[in-house]
Amino acid sequence: MMNKYQKWIHEYKGDIYRKCVEVSTEMQQVFPELRMAKGLVTIMENGKDYPHQWLLDSEGNIVDPTRKQWAGIEEYKEIKEGDPYPIGICMNCGDYVYSDSINSIACSSECLDLLDRDFNPHKYKNK
Secondary structure: OOOHHHHHHHHOOOOOOOOHHHHHHHHHHHOOOOEEEEEEEEEOOOOOEEEEEEEEOOOOOEEOOOHHHOOOEEEEEEOOOOOOOEEEEOOOOOOEEEOOOOOOOOOOHHHHHHHHHHHOHHHHOOO
16 A cells, blocks of 8 residues: 555656656645755666755655656665765766865875876876
C-alpha cells in the first residue's frame, strides 16, 4: 500500500525531467511537513554526481518526486547552509572543485601541482 507521498508522486502528471526544484516545491506546498533538501545525487549508471533537490519527511526519509528521471540513484548527499558546495570541475582529474578549495580550477594541491607542471613545463626542466 502506498503512503500519501508515494501516492502523490505516482499520480503526478507534470514533467519531472530536470524539474526537481519545481516539483519538490509543488509537493512541499501540498505537504508542508516535508523539508526541502539540496545537494548531489550519485547515479548508478555512471557513478557521477549531479545537482539535485528532494524532500525529507520528519524521520529523515527521502521523498524524491523526480527520482524516476534517473536510471538509479546510488546516494543522496545533502549540502546544508554553510557546507562547501561544488563550484566547478577540476581541470586535472574531473572531480568537483568545492567552495572551500584552494582555487577554482583544481580540487587539491596535488592536482594544482600537476596542472602547473603541464602548463608551465619550463619551470620544471632542471628539476
